[in-house]
Amino acid sequence: LQFLKCLLFIYFRSSCSWRVRIALALKGISYDLVPVNLLKDGGQQFSAEFKAVNPMQQVPALKIDGITLSQSLAIIHYLEDTRPNPRLLPQDLKKRAQVRMIADHIVSGIQPLQNLSILKQMGEKKMEWAQNCIASGFQGTAHCCDLLLIAALAVQLVVSQKLFCFCRFKVDMGPYPTITRINKALLELEAFKVSHPSRQPDTPAELRA
Template identity: 60%
Template structure:
């Protein structure tokens, strides 16, 4: 059942083109066919626009994304994905089957809590000269755990043959790993799933290199 909520305006996504958490939300919106507006928050320029008082009022953690939707502001990507899944029709992003739903949550949390925070911009800026080695270590550590899990759960996609929140989390994390020169060949299941997902229009159009705030020299 989908909640009945008066929707007065399009959702607004405050995000950054390269943020994996922002990308997750863009993928979810695209899969659901939801139109939304984007407000860029540049994590580099001016010392980081996420640290402005105006943005802090939206997201006290001063991270992206922040999503204004249905009169509320949500600031964690998995919470946003679950909310739109529960309030909008269309493709279901969390399976109805309890076991599959738990597997989707497990994979999503492994990525969103166990991998991504350890190599995000704020953390690696604190690490300094060893930032690449740091990021590679934690990406490999996470993928070494994720690969055998996905061997058990995957069909065409991360959990069976339907796209889910787990897939939404996987693709941006693989993109991050490639940016940090992690050898994805070590993880054949992850590589296969990522390749299949990147054939889907929602994942293509939401890609960091296709966003309004993508720098021209990266397009």
């Protein structure tokens, strides 16, 4: 039933898109992939065609079960609610809350501060700004990771991989050995490898693994 397959709209470099690909891979859900180039044509996410798919005009967006969802964590929560095997969140309610806390911290406290529109405004201070945002965000995260170190963290922490893969902001990871260790372990997992930004259909040749 090919036409029932999920449809995932992504940009290869978008770390939120990668996060959803990882969750889909971990849960063994097959999907068709539609690349949306965020830079080409003034941003293909702003096209009328894509706006009809996702009025939020952002990737990732997932067409699934007759609805279209955006926002990576909302998508992952829906997959967890409807396809619980394997579980990505801990069953223990306190641990689950702590995982959500770290995830929300990364998604709302670290990531948006380095988005394209803000970096543009920062001009020459761009690198320094991004490094400071990430470093101060990691300080809180690192402490919690030391306390937790649970597998479910996997899905969320990948947002930090933007830094590792593309080394865009050259953040000194020396002070965050736990985050570095978790990240290294995650990158060994098959679900992380197949979904990696360097291996997507829209990845430019020079950035391919």
